[in-house]
Amino acid sequence: MSHVSANTPFVPLGIAVLTVSDTRGFAEDGSGDLLAERLTAAGHHLAERQIVPDDVYRLRAVVSAWVVRDDIQAILVNGGTGFTPRDTTPEALAPLFDKAIDGYGELFRQRSLATIGTSTIQSRAVAGLIDRTLVFAMPGSPKACATAWDDILVEQLDARTRPCNFVAMVRPQLAPCVSRQATSEQDAAQGATA
Structure with a gap:
């Protein structure tokens, strides 16, 4: 039996975009721009957008503040998912998750295989549910953000899917x-x- 009725209407979500970077400002944030453009083109509302340095506690502070807001149902985090010492996005987010969405990271890596080959194993894309807020973390490149949005999130954040x-x-x-x-x-x- 289908979970979604065939006549379910589109439901716009409030989505926040968080870029994790020690070096980028808004002028250089192509990934944040891409996500903001894609989500609004899909009919959702950009609730807020910020850039934070690669710091576990600053990242957690922003996500925690957004989770309690009624106008934000999803948070898209880009950056900090690699293996350098400063890449700590998964470590920052995982303790906050009430439920991990393991399939997101698995599917992201499977989709990335076609474009970056076995280097996809270095992606630590993670997602989870915090209270009633979805959080999806992806690598910080515009190409990776496009893969996450176009191949996964645009459908999973659409009530009609x-x-x-x-x-x-x-x-x-x-x-x-x-x-x-x-x-x-x-x-x-x-x-x-x-």
């Missing part, structure tokens, strides 16, 4: 999951007759 997507988790009142809703109704009916 079948059989399922992440919108029902962050905006359940606007994009309910049909099978979960049916299961909840069945459980409630059984509880009433018990």
Whole structure:
């Protein structure tokens, strides 16, 4: 049974973009520009955009502040996912995740294989759910950000994507999951007759 109804409408999300870099400002932030352009072209709202240095605690502070905001349902983090000593984005984010989205990193590396070959194993793209906010971290190159958005996120952040997507988790009142809703109704009916 499909989780998403065939007549589900598009649900715009508030999405924040965070670039992790010791060297880039907004004038040099092609990756942040790309993500901001792609998400707004898809019909979502750019809720905020920032650049932070490669620092575990500054990164956590920004993400934690955004997670508690009602106008942000997803955070796109680019940069800091490599293997240099300053690349600490996965270490900063992982302790904050209530649930890790392991398939995101796996799929990102699989998609990257076609363009960068076995160097894809050096990508530590990670994702997770913090409360009801989705967080997706990707490498900081514009090409990697395009791969993450175009090949994965544009569909998974669209309530119309079948059989399922992440919108029902962050905006359940606007994009309910049909099978979960049916299961909840069945459980409630059984509880009433018990």
